Amino acid sequence: MSDPWDRPAGGPPEGRVPYDRAPQPPGPRGGSHDAGPGDRGSRARGGDPDPGDSGGGISGGRAAARAAAHGRGGSRRRGGSRAKRRSGGRRFLRIAAITVSLLVVVTAGAGWWFYQHLNGNITSVSLTNGVGKDSAGKEKADAFGRTPINILVMGSDGRTSTEDCKLGGGCAKTGVQSGGNADVEMVLHISADRSNATVMSIPRDTEVDVPACTDPKTGAKTAGYHGMINSALAYGQACQVATVHQLTNIPIDHFIQVDFSGVVSMSDAVGGVPVCVSGDVYDTYSHLKLSKGTHTLKGVGALEFLRSRHGFGDGSDLGRTYAQHAFLSSLIRKFKSAGTLTNPEAVYKLANAATKALTVDTGLGSVKKLIGLADDVNKVPSKRITFTTMQTAPDPSDSNRVVVGAGAQTLFSTIAGDQALTTAGGGKSAAAKATASPSATAVPASQVTVSVRNGTTVGGRAGDIAGALVKKGFDPATSSGNADATATTTLTYGPGQKGQAQTAAKALGLPSSHLKQGTAAGVTLVIGSDWSSGTSFPGGSGTASAGDTKTALANAHPETADKSSSCAEVSTYKTVEINGVPMTPGQAYAASPGKKDSDD
Structure with a gap:
């Protein structure tokens, strides 16, 4: 994607004049200020003499011209009006030209400053450093030379700043921490022809083999181990990328990581995200509290919704992934709606918040590259963006953990093979509905x-x-x-x-x-x-094919991003407690009338 803002660092856009060399409005040639309309004294003292005005002032040439005009049948009044109009017109054009010139210089300079400011916000690290150059896999081009894009999106639970400690809690004894886990992991796949996309969540409780990794920033290293997939982030983003690639065989081209405070700032920047819950819910762990129905969540409320695992489904991480899909679907619809990305103030807030909030790989480490990625995502119709969750099964050795389940390998293969999970019309493919x-x-x-x-x-x-x-x-x-x-x-x-x-x-x-x-x-x-x-x-x-799609989507909780009526299913189990008493999220809501709702 071409980017008109893409200029060499350290200077203004091509063809623009730096602030310290900007053209200045011309001053009067003979006086200290421009004369205003009708300011004869200033013109007489400092103005240019009319042709034939050898002595300057208002005598000589001007007087003779007036006398001559008067002697030509009284045309003096008409001729004077035309001269005045011509003089005023020239002055107006001159002022307009100066104003336009200044606006061009100032807006170009401001745009350049904005571009450089956003680039300076971005934190980027290597996709493979500390793991191996082939640890993320490599895309294969289709018959037309096009390649898909696979991005690992991570939500970190790290308390790496005072703000994150305040939002996430858990820092009372430890204070600000140096690392975190990838508690949210989604593989975003954009097809080679940009006609469809798949978002696959990987539950954080999944037990996998983590490869040998060394975090180039902290020096933390591991020879490899078997454990929860979210723990690989402790050895750097490249380790988390390598772990997901090893599990799925899906090439990972980029990663995007966001922390607690980033979620808050970005949801504020878009003016809130509409979400729907199937019933009253109060998750006493994430502090999400909402009545049944639709709400617009900003800031901390949005974070509480995305972090809630006890409020939805069966209280496990699976229920949380389904709720996150509903949130992201709504966010995508808001981005694509008229007005969201055409409002300069909204775009500035969103761009500033996003670039501050994200850690990305070096392949996405500039505004131009992020804009290119956003453009690729925007090409995909909402009805052809499919959200899924990797199929799991209970871990035989630990009831609190899960392992890769039946159908997951087929889901991995459809993504790695760049196969769409929706029809061109946007519904589930016939395969998803067919009886195999x-x-x-x-x-x-x-x-x-x-x-x-x-x-x-x-x-x-x-x-x-x-x-x-x-x-x-x-x-x-x-x-x-x-x-x-x-x-x-x-x-x-x-x-x-x-x-x-x-x-x-x-x-x-x-x-x-x-x-x-x-x-x-x-x-x-x-x-x-x-x-x-x-x-x-x-x-x-x-x-x-029919068999592939049916297997890939079986028990994957598929849903497309255009489903505006989808509500997050509130848990009916006793997944929360108040004062040591277990209860359902709905019962907790009823028992807490004094607690403010998350959208207040």
């Missing part, structure tokens, strides 16, 4: 032998993919060879071998639309020109 045929019985990779054939013009493709399958645990008898040139990659399986084919397709990230049943026994993969590099199928920007 019974799934074939899962077959372990070790029991699957694949014959891989190269149907591309790129040498060695079959050997590369066959080798990757063996490394993933497939039967070492998996072989490679050549096939006739073909455009489309196809995985063909024999009668009764659908389960084997699905195991291979899952390992390769191959959508089920590329699978077909043949008559001969065996599983054969023919690589087409749509897969010219890499060992994971790159997919395209089209819509996922």
Whole structure:
């Protein structure tokens, strides 16, 4: 995206004059100030003489001219009026030109100052430093050379400032702290053709393997461990990025991190965000208190809503992610509504608040790049932005934790493969509504032998993919060879071998639309020109197949950003307490009439 404000640092925009060299309004040539209309004395003392006025003043040439005009039939009055009008017109044009010149210089200078000011607000760090250059993955271009964008959005619970301590609490004994956890994690995927987007939340309670990391800023390091996914942020943003990429195999191109005070300032800057709750709610932990219905939340109230986990759903982090999706959907609608981004004052407040509030990777570390990202997001219609939550299952070893659940790998693959989860019309794809045929019985990779054939013009493709399958645990008898040139990659399986084919397709990230049943026994993969590099199928920007989409969205709580009537579901469980007495958030609301609501 071209940016007219993008100029070299340290100077004004091209073609502009610095303040200290700005042109000044010309003063009178013969006196101390410009004469006003009708100020004959000043003109006589300091004005330019009329042609033929050899002596200056009001005698000589001017007197002769007046006498001559009077002698031409009394045209003096008319001629004098025309002269006065011409003189006034010249003066008006001169003043207008000076005013316009000054406005151009001042507004250009102010714009340059604003641009530099916003750039100075931004904090940026490396996407991979301390973890490894390949730790975030790499995007694959589609057939037209376009690439999708995947951004890890993190909400930190860090109390790294006095303001964050005041908003988040918990600093009474420790004081201001030096780190925090990524209690909010969302992968924002924008398709290569900018026609659709997916936002996938990862619950903070998910148990994962954290890779070896070193925070280049603090020196904190780990050799790797198994623990909650949100804890990786303690070793730097690059460690959190690497952990998410390792879990999902989704390339992460950028990250954006915001803390408590950032949420407050940004929600204030947009004038508040409308939210709806399904019933009265008082979360005694986050302090969110709202009556049933729709409310506009600003500042601390917005933060309380986003932090509430005991107020919604079953009181776990899952309920919180659903409420956050409702909040973000509303925020997106407000951004796209008429007037929000056309009001200069509102834009200034939002830009100033956002750049102060965010920590980003160096790839987003300028106003120009953030504007480009905002423009990419703005291209996607609200009805084609799908919010989902990664599927989870209870952790067998800890009832307070979760692990990756059924369907999650397919959701990961649809995002990594740049597949849309909505139709062009904006509804859930037909796949999401379809009744899928019974799934074939899962077959372990070790029991699957694949014959891989190269149907591309790129040498060695079959050997590369066959080798990757063996490394993933497939039967070492998996072989490679050549096939006739073909455009489309196809995985063909024999009668009764659908389960084997699905195991291979899952390992390769191959959508089920590329699978077909043949008559001969065996599983054969023919690589087409749509897969010219890499060992994971790159997919395209089209819509996922019926089976893929249904699996990807199953238990993912999908919802598109245009749903204005969606309300956050208030928990019906006894998830909060007052004076040691457990109760539901609705009961807590009724028991606390003296407590101010969050939108007051």
